[in-house]
Amino acid sequence: MSTKHAGQVIVDSLALHDVKRVFAVPGESYLAVLDGLYDTGIETVVCRQEGGACYMAEAHGKLTGAPGVALVTRGPGAANASVAIHAAWQDATPLVLFIGLIPVASRQRESFQEFDPQAWFGTQTKRVFVLDQAERASEIVAEAFFAAQSGRPGPVVVGLPEDVITQQIEATLHPVLPVAEGAVSAVDYEQFKSALAGAERPLIFAGGPRWTEQAAATITRFAETNGIPVIHDWRATDRVSFDSPVNAGWLGYGRNETAVRMFADADVLLAIGAVPTDVPTDGYTLRQAMDATNILVNIDTALRGRSGAVAQHIVATPAAFAAAVEDLDLGRAADWNAWRSAGREAQAEASALPNPDSLAPTAAGTAHMSVVVNEIVARLPRDAIHCFGAGNHCFWAQRYLPTHVFPSQLSVRNGSMGYSVPAAVAASLECPERLIVAIAGDGEFLMNGQELATAMQYGAAMLIVVMDNQQYGTIRAHQEKHYPGRVSGTQLHNPDFAALMAAFGGHGETVSASDQAAGAVERALVAVAEQRRPALIHVITDQQVGFA
Structure with missing residues (x-):
């Protein structure tokens, strides 16, 4: 039997799990794994900060459904990566984070960069492994990938003591562990079919993990055939096409109020993948009645995050449920025309960009964000991928950027800033044939904008729009609500973002008047599509103009 060091066996196990790319910030604590990556087909994307690397892995998990893989070092590296672990935990994203650790003999001696992985990550991951026996290297990788994907997906941390991963071991690899999709039993099928068939105001609530492109297309056909309106969970609006007649x-945050009323008034709610958490239920105030008919299709047996009553729990992924309802026609589509049409009309109105001529003038030297977004939307292919993090700028992305196929929206539900640029890099590397558009705020961009260096190094190309209102806008809005007129701790002084992009080697332009938007967008898209360079449009906006 041939032998290899454990670091090489770990890499070989990643290849067995079809890992094509890892996102890393190097550290001396896991040199054996870096050595294992030397002669492999796995691409090592060297990032500039661990938070950016782990965000890229999280975005990869959302985009592909397979665990994104990040590699970081102990102590500070692990601390930086933790922001993306929290995002993956709340978004149920499959992710495996490998962290180099101190030698075993140095534990509990306050050694350089020592920390306890279980204490740090035990409450925000599905599993925390520490490889204390080199012989179990491949087994631990298999267990980590299984945990990250099975049931409700999520992040998994694997600690790698630097002395353990250098040990020579037998090179036998543990086989990949299969992940169950669940199923819709005959009893399940008849029960939810009967509930829907007898409903006066049925509603599908879509979101959550474990979707596939085929599942999204099948659920869309099921909803359209039966005339059942669909409302998406927030930051998950790519399950049913933007222009579908059932998209309500x-x-x-930023939703249309008709959607809220429909969610509250539906007599039968069929939640596929999503669960009614605090945000869609307005802080646990909607659909909380104990006699509400809420049918939850969810592979998570624990239904983590659920609130309100559950009339039926079908333990299945969206893909498994889609296969079960592919040919189901309840024959009542016409009965629900008025109910469905009200939601569709409200959504179409809410997502229609305002006519630029109807917008009030802004201060000299500023532009309307809506005008810039309008110019982008007019040029988008149907399969564009949109990335955004957290902040007021997200309203333009969430409300106006159309999502026609799954997956096409990468964002975070935990309000985590700094996501947009790393997510765009990961999306461009995975899907180079698709246009990637990232919408960022000035504060949000500067939290991980350094990953543009990573984009340039690995040939990632995307359009980034930075909305610059010289403030943390969301917090300023809360501040004005609770302490009006007392602006404190929310104002920013920003650099020339276009010049910054040029310094990285990309294409940068500044839009300081609305009539500059069309030309800037056109040139930026040429840079992305024809020159394969990242492009950034720096939009200077008026602080006094809110979301419109």
């Missing part, structure tokens, strides 16, 4: 909007 989404819940969460």
Whole structure:
């Protein structure tokens, strides 16, 4: 039997799990794994900060459904990566984070960069492994990937003591562990079919993990055939096409109020993948009645995050449920025309960009964000991928950027800033044939904008729009609500973002008047599509103009 060091066996196990790319910030604590990556087909994307690397892995998990893989070092590296672990935990994203650790003999001696992985990550991951026996290297990788994907997906941390991963071991690899999709039993099928068939106001609530492109297309056909309106969970609006006749909007911040009323008034709610958490239920105030008919199709047996009553729990992924309802026609589509049409009309109105001529003038030297977004939307292919993090700028992305196929929206539900640029890099590397558009705020961009260096190094190309209103806008809005006129701790002084992009080697332009938007967008898209360079449009906006 041939032998290899454990670091090489770990890499070989990643290849067995079809890992094509890892996102890393190097550290001396896991040199054996870096050595294992030397002679392999796995691409090592060297990032500039561990938070950016782990965000890229999280975005990869959302985009592909397979665990994104990040590699970081102990102590500070692990601390930086933790922001993306929290995002993956709340978004149920499959992710495996490998962290180099101190030698075993140095534990509990306050050694350089020592920390306890279980204490740090035990409450925000599905599993925390520490490889204390080199012989179990491949087994631990298999267990980590299984945990990250099975049931409700999520992040998994694997600690790698630097002395353990250098040990020579037998090179036998543990086989990949199969992940169950669940199923819709005959009893399940008849029960939810009967509930829907007898409903006066049925509603599908879509979101959550474990979707596939085929599942999204099948659920869309099922909803359209039966005339059942669909409302999406927030930051998950790519399950049913933007222009589908059953798309009635989404819940969460910035939603249209008709969607909220429909969610509250539906007599039968069929939640596929999503669960009614605090955000869609307006802080646990909607659909909380104990006699509400809520049918939850969810592979998570624990239904983590659920609130309100559950009339039926079908333990299945969206893909498994889609296969079960592919040919189901309840024959009542016409009965629900008025109910469905009200939601569709409200969503179409809410997602229609305002006519630029109807917008009030802004201060000299500023532009309307809506005008810039309008110019982008007019040029988008149907399969564009949109990335955004957290902040007021997200309203333009969430409300106006159309999502026609799954997956096409990468964002975070935990309000985590700094996501947009790393997510765009990961999306461009995975899907180079698709246009990637990232919408960022000035504060959000500067939290991980350094990953543009990573984009340039690995040939990632995307359009980034930075909305610059010289403030943390969301917090300023809360501040004005609770302490009006007392602006404190929310104002920013920003650099020339276009010049910054040029310094990285990309294409940068500044839009300081609305009539500059069309030309800037056109040139930026040429840079992305024809020159394969990242492009950034720096939009200077008026602080006094809110979301419109």
